[in-house]
Amino acid sequence: MLNIGKIILHTIVLIVFYQVGMLIQNTFNLFVPGSVIGMILLFIFLSLKVVKITWIENGARFIVDNLALFFIPVTVGVLDYYEVFAGIGSLLILIALISTMLVMGISGATSQLLIKRRAEEHD
């Protein structure tokens, strides 16, 4: 029971950061989602020890572990759009796959190249 109370309290802290992020987005007319701004703020505050990890960890862990639950209602909405993937639309699946392959290969190879070069310099 104590744990549920903690999860709720910690989630309220996350909601506050989200609201602040939204406020910043709307005030400055930014394209970056308010939720992402809130996340960056929380990370900075955690790093500066302004916010203690014990204030958010139970709530954050619960949410991150069950992330899927929170977007199920939206994914169900695909029910109104299934015809998008019919016929020529199936091409979209192939596009997503090729693009994913390129992202994985190029980002990974770049990081790997940089770290290996760094290791060589240290030798």
Next chain:
Amino acid sequence: MIDFLIGLTAILGTCITYVFSLYVHKRWNVTITAPVIISTVLIICVLLIFQIPYETYMLGGQWIDHLLGPAVVALAYPLYMQRHTLRELLIPLLVGTSLGAVVGISSGVLMAKWAGFEESIIYALTPKSVTTPVAMAVTENLGGIIPLAAVFVMFAGIGGVLIHNLVFRLFRLDHYLGRGVGMGSASHAIGTATLMEDSQLAGSVSTVAMVISAVVVSVIAPALIFLLL
């Protein structure tokens, strides 16, 4: 009052379906049994069988939906827990992930544009490499079809898991950093979970890459789209 009861039923139904899908996933533990897929398919079936419109389901669904924003904020937690990995590997992580974000957006958008798809679909495809709640926010800002964004994220996640061994071989990714950055940048949480099973180290890198990628994509997507379309 009726709306409230319908809403409550939708919330409870969604939660029960989710818990059931967790159980199924634990039992079979293959990528395709990811809880979000099983839950979505089950709920769609129920709605179709009983001829319930999506708007009616969303009377309750919207309440869960309200927590999506705070859920993105919660990603600061895994990033903070991996802060030592982040600090130590900052430059290779940032450069690799940012390049991945640019490649992901432009390759998807250009191919879809050449194939002649309409803009609301292209906007949904744009953020497919990042975790679902962020992808939805990005697509919403661009003016695309939000549920489709979630479906493309699933394609990137599951597709990435299915082809990752091939990509690792093709691009000679043998270092945990290369594998972690590749997986986290391309296939977000689904890829990260898979990689975590092979190596804790690569999994941690993947977690950091996934969060950085979410930030980078949400920052550069609008400008990049403007250039490409």
